[in-house]
Amino acid sequence: MVGLVKTPVLRLFSLNSPQPLMRKVYRGKDIEVSFDLDQCVHIGECLRGEPKVFQLRRRPWVLPDAGEADTVADVILRCPSGALQFRRLDGGPDEEHDGTTVTPVLNGPLLVVGRIEVQREDRTIEVLPRATLCRCGYSNHKPFCDNEHLKIGFKAPGWNSRSAKRTTPAGQTRESTRSRGRGTWSRSSASTSRRA
Numbered sequence: 425m426v427g428l429v430k431t432p433v434l435r436l437f438s439l440n441s442p443q444p445l446m447r448k449v450y451r452g453k454d455i456e457v458s459f460d461l462d463q464c465v466h467i468g469e470c471l472r473g474e475p476k477v478f479q480l481r482r483r484p485w486v487l488p489d490a491g492e493a494d495t496v497a498d499v500i501l502r503c504p505s506g507a508l509q510f511r512r513l514d515g516g517p518d519e520e521h522d523g524t525t526v527t528p529v530l531n532g533p534l535l536v537v538g539r540i541e542v543q544r545e546d547r548t549i550e551v552l553p554r555a556t557l558c559r560c561g562y563s564n565h566k567p568f569c570d571n572e573h574l575k576i577g578f579k580a581p582g583w584n585s586r587s588a589k590r591t592t593p594a595g596q597t598r599e600s601t602r603s604r605g606r607g608t609w610s611r612s613s614a615s616t617s618r619r620a
């Protein structure tokens with residue numbers, strides 16, 4: 425992954441979220457999963473990654489014990505927005521990052537991984553390990569992406585279809601962010617409803 429910026433910590437101010445975010449906790453035997461719908465960018469990595477654990481039409485939609493803790497943790501690490509987080513209860517490794525990196529998604533948000541401190545209007549601070557930040561300027565949930573870039577057909581400065589087709593040896597497009605080759609960003613139609 426090629427980061428634009430590497431820094432120990434990224435500090436953000438969120439004027440659109442005066443209240444601390446509402447994070448729901450799903451406790452299993454070996455791992456505890458938490459989820460904040462306000463952070464979710466609905467691209468469905470969780471649903472594809474471990475369908476036994478993350479099932480949209482089931483209540484609760486997260487069942488941590490339905491999968492191996494290592495697999496659940498691995499899937500959550502691929503959640504770009506930080507909506508999903510985990511805490512190991514079995515002594516397994518918790519999420520850790522060496523510094524903080526910022527990487528652009530092709531014609532989409534900036535993906536930040538590391539330590540992100542978000543200060544709300546009421547001066548409370550939430551620390552996120554991952555976040556997707558708006559770079560189209562049209563999000564209604566700034567500084568976070570809320571997928572408005574898809575509606576407006578955002579094209580990043582300097583983007584052109586020829587450069588987008590140039591691939592790395594790993595098969596990723598130049599601006600891609602994810603080890604699984606998600607060079608483009610598409611909202612999952614299966615992941616847009618409210619969850620509990």
Ligand code: SF4
Binds near residue numbers: 463469502505507508
């Ligand atoms: S951002 Fe994607 S991976 Fe994360 S919770 Fe939402 S749908 Fe799942």
Ligand code: FES
Binds near residue numbers: 532572
């Ligand atoms: S980049 Fe996604 S809403 Fe702006």
